[in-house]
Structure formats: C-alpha cells, structure tokens
Amino acid sequence: MHYPANTLEPHWMPFTANRDFKAEPRLFVRAEGIHYWTHRGDRVIDGVSGLFCCAAGHGRTEIADAVARQLTELDYTSHFQVGSPPSFELARRLAALTPEDLNHVFFAGSGSEAVDTALKIAMAYHRARGEGQRLRFVSRERAYHGVTIGGTSLAGLMNNRQAFGAVMPGIVHMRHTWLPENRFVKGQPEHGAELADDLQRLCDLLGGHTIAACFVEPIAGSAGVLVPPRGYLERLRQICDGHGILLVFDEVICGFGRTGRAFAADSFAVTPDIITMAKALTNGAQPMGAVAVRDAIYDTVVDAAPDGAIELFHGHTYSGHPAACAAALAALDIYEGEGLFARAADLSEAFLDAVFSLRDAPAVTDIRGYGMLAGFDLAPADTPGARGTEAMKRLFDAGLHLKFTGDSGLIAPPLVAGGDDIEAMVAILGDVLRRL
Numbered sequence: 120m121h122y123p124a125n126t127l128e129p130h131w132m133p134f135t136a137n138r139d140f141k142a143e144p145r146l147f148v149r150a151e152g153i154h155y156w157t158h159r160g161d162r163v164i165d166g167v168s169g170l171f172c173c174a175a176g177h178g179r180t181e182i183a184d185a186v187a188r189q190l191t192e193l194d195y196t197s198h199f200q201v202g203s204p205p206s207f208e209l210a211r212r213l214a215a216l217t218p219e220d221l222n223h224v225f226f227a228g229s230g231s232e233a234v235d236t237a238l239k240i241a242m243a244y245h246r247a248r249g250e251g252q253r254l255r256f257v258s259r260e261r262a263y264h265g266v267t268i269g270g271t272s273l274a275g276l277m278n279n280r281q282a283f284g285a286v287m288p289g290i291v292h293m294r295h296t297w298l299p300e301n302r303f304v305k306g307q308p309e310h311g312a313e314l315a316d317d318l319q320r321l322c323d324l325l326g327g328h329t330i331a332a333c334f335v336e337p338i339a340g341s342a343g344v345l346v347p348p349r350g351y352l353e354r355l356r357q358i359c360d361g362h363g364i365l366l367v368f369d370e371v372i373c374g375f376g377r378t379g380r381a382f383a384a385d386s387f388a389v390t391p392d393i394i395t396m397a398k399a400l401t402n403g404a405q406p407m408g409a410v411a412v413r414d415a416i417y418d419t420v421v422d423a424a425p426d427g428a429i430e431l432f433h434g435h436t437y438s439g440h441p442a443a444c445a446a447a448l449a450a451l452d453i454y455e456g457e458g459l460f461a462r463a464a465d466l467s468e469a470f471l472d473a474v475f476s477l478r479d480a481p482a483v484t485d486i487r488g489y490g491m492l493a494g495f496d497l498a499p500a501d502t503p504g505a506r507g508t509e510a511m512k513r514l515f516d517a518g519l520h521l522k523f524t525g526d527s528g529l530i531a532p533p534l535v536a537g538g539d540d541i542e543a544m545v546a547i548l549g550d551v552l553r554r555l
C-alpha cells in the first residue's frame with residue numbers, strides 16, 4: 120500500500136512533539152521481522168516491539184491472513200445481545216492461559232479501555248456483594264495505566280496528569296518502587312518490599328473497607344521498567360486479602376511472554392484478581408484490550424442481576440471485534456507454536472547482560488531489567504526529558520528505534536530476536552550513549 124504523505128499538518132499526533140516531528144519527520148513505511156524501513160529507505164531495528172506489541176515480530180502473514188479471512192467472512196458484529204464464534208474461542212484460549220481461576224474475559228478496544236473496564240468491574244463487583252461503599256482506588260507513583268479519564272486518574276506520571284485537573288475523585292497513590300540502593304540491579308531488587316506497606320497505611324487512613332481495588336503494573340513499564348522488589352507483590356496480595364480489596368495487575372506491557380512466562384503473575388508467582396492486557400494480545404496487528412477476572416467476580420456480578428436482565432451495563436462497539444479476535448487467535452497460535460514465552464526466558468540472561476554492559480557509559484545513571492524488558496536512565500540536561508529526546512533521535516538516525524519516557528529509555532525487543540540481533544541493538548545503543 121502506498122499512501123502519499125504530502126502534508127503532515129492535519130494529523131494531531133499522540134504523545135508527540137508535533138512541531139518538532141513535522142519539521143523533521145520519522146516515518147516508517149514497511150516492517151518485517153525485527154526491522155522497520157523508513158521513507159528514506161533506511162533500515163531501523165525495532166528495539167521496543169513497536170510499542171511493546173509485536174512480540175512475534177512484524178509482518179506475520181499468519182495473522183494478516185486470519186484477519187483478511189475473518190473480514191471477508193464476517194467483518195463486524197456487535198456483541199451486545201448477539202455474538203459470533205471468534206470471541207468465545209479467544210476467551211476460552213485466554214482463560215486457559217491466565218493463572219488459576221481468572222476464567223472470564225471481557226473484551227475492549229485498547230489497554231486504556233481495559234483499565235477503565237477493570238475499574239468499573241471492581242465497582243460493580245463490590246456493589247453486587249453489598250459493599251457499594253468501596254469506591255476508592257489505590258494506584259502508585261510513576262504508574263501508567265493509559266489515557267482515559269480512569270487511566271489518567273490512576274496515572275503516577277506528572278506530565279500525564281497535570282493538564283487535566285482533578286480527574287476521577289477517590290484515587291490515592293502509593294510510593295513508586297525505585298530506590299537509589301537498587302541502582303544497576305538485574306532482575307528483582309532485594310530492597311523495597313516494605314514499600315507495599317503504603318497500601319496498609321492507606322487502609323489505616325481511609326478504611327480498607329472503602330477501597331475497591333489496588334492497581335499495579337507488576338513491572339512499571341512506561342516509567343522506565345521498575346522491577347518489583349522481592350516480596351513486594353506478595354505483600355500487596357496479603358494486604359489486599361486482609362481488607363477485601365481486589366488486586367489488579369495491569370499486564371498491558373508484561374503480558375504474553377515479556378517476562379518469560381505468559382503473564383508476570385506467573386513469573387512472580389502472585390495471582391491477582393483481575394488482569395488487564397492488550398498490545399501483544401494481537402501482536403499489535405489489531406487494536407484490542409481484554410480484562411480477565413476470577414470466576415467469583417463474574418459470578419457475583421452476574422448472579423446479582425434479575426433473571427433475563429443485562430448484568431453489567433458496560434461494553435464497547437468494538438468489544439470482541441471479529442477481526443481483532445482472529446488476530447489474537449493467530450498470535451496465540453504463533454506464541455504457542457514457536458514457544459516464544461520460553462524463548463524469552465532463555466534469551467533473557469544474554470539480553471540483560473548485553474544491556475547492563477552499558478553501565479560504563481557516562482550519561483547512564485541506572486539500568487534495570489527483567490525478562491525481555493529493560494530500562495535505563497540518563498542524567499538529565501537542563502530541561503528534564505531533553506536528553507532522552509536527543510538520545511531517541513540519534514538512535515533513530517543510527518538505526519535503532521527505542522521508546523523514551525522523559526530521560527528513561529525502554530528496550531523490549533521482539534521475542535523472535537536472536538543473539539546477533541541483541542548484539543546489534545546494544546552496539547548501536549552503546550555507540551550513541553557513550554557520545555551523548
């Protein structure tokens with residue numbers, strides 16, 4: 120497909136410095152495997168799986184074919200009081216993949232919608248069990264949970280909140296888990312489990328019986344890959360159990376092999392009550408989010424409604440879109456057929472070793488990582504974020520695409536990358552970072 124891009128102006132680009140970008144655009148026109156090609160014909164390594172989406176690499180014809188077949192057979196149906204087979208099959212496959220009894224799946228169109236859905240399911244669940252006073256939510260500093268009003272309210276990144284007023288009421292934040300003594304720790308740091316006690320303090324302050332759910336990314340992704348200290352998630356689980364609070368893992372980045380298992384819940388052996396997912400769910404080929412909940416949550420909400428009545432007044436036009444389901448089913452086939460989650464686990468040590476070899480670059484002040492996900496911090500210049508942006512541009516010109524949040528760089532290669540690909544990425548990264 121060739122579309123002209125004769126003017127860039129009308130597209131108000133998301134999370135982009137529009138004026139800067141439009142003066143000096145970075146356009147991708149093709150992708151295959153772990154590579155993009157720019158409009159100038161340059162090849163760029165995709166060091167962040169698109170945006171943590173393309174775990175199986177780009178240009179997977181199995182997914183494209185499944186989507187094309189689905190679109191010609193049944194392009195669209197709503198799932199309000201009618202349905203079609205792909206969503207039921209996908210829910211069955213996801214229920215088998217998620218831990219323990221998280222066996223019911225609600226579909227959404229994105230990670231943000233999945234988070235909003237989880238907020239509403241938590242409220243509906245408590246209301247159905249006679250605890251409708253639980254309307255508070257706990258999140259964490261440096262959290263990213265998408266950009267709807269719900270996600271913005273949960274957000275712990277200042278830039279994502281400050282322009283938008285008070286947003287949703289009743290949301291309180293725990294401290295983030297970055298600690299100076301954990302700098303340059305590979306995997307889970309030893310220090311910091313006690314930071315989970317912030318949740319207990321909030322229960323003591325507000326009443327645990329007023330809190331509906333605690334939302335965390337098992338590994339805080341967008342903030343720069345903050346790996347949970349050993350014992351931290353376990354303690355959150357314990358405190359939630361003590362107060363009847365639902366624990367929600369936002370696995371929009373962690374899900375589908377990024378941590379070396381299907382979900383970070385498996386890797387860290389802590390089972391939440393709700394898991395939100397998106398991104399690699401379809402390998403990025405179709406927009407889709409999903410929320411998996413424990414049987415008890417589904418049963419409680421459904422059984423509380425009168426016979427024949429709609430139980431949850433929530434849903435999106437694209438909840439369970441047939442083409443998105445087809446993409447997800449094809450992606451799951453690839454993940455399973457190619458053993459990509461186990462491959463991520465096998466590749467992790469070499470990947471993290473390679474990334475941690477950058478610790479001698481003068482601009483680098485910290486490196487963190489787990490599985491096939493790593494982050495590093497750059498010493499800020501006068502304006503926070505300016506150095507990160509400069510690094511992103513220089514890396515792009517040198518042939519490596521990474522995501523930056525402020526002065527933190529994020530690396531999440533497609534799980535099909537080989538040892539040579541990792542070396543190539545880190546060679547470019549080292550070269551650029553040492554000259555920053």
Ligand SMILES: Cc1ncc(COP(=O)(O)O)c(C=O)c1O
Binds near residue numbers: 230232263265
């Ligand atoms: C943890 C987490 N939650 C939610 C989202 C929002 O997903 P989306 O951009 O698909 O709305 C993201 C996106 O990066 C994310 O990382």
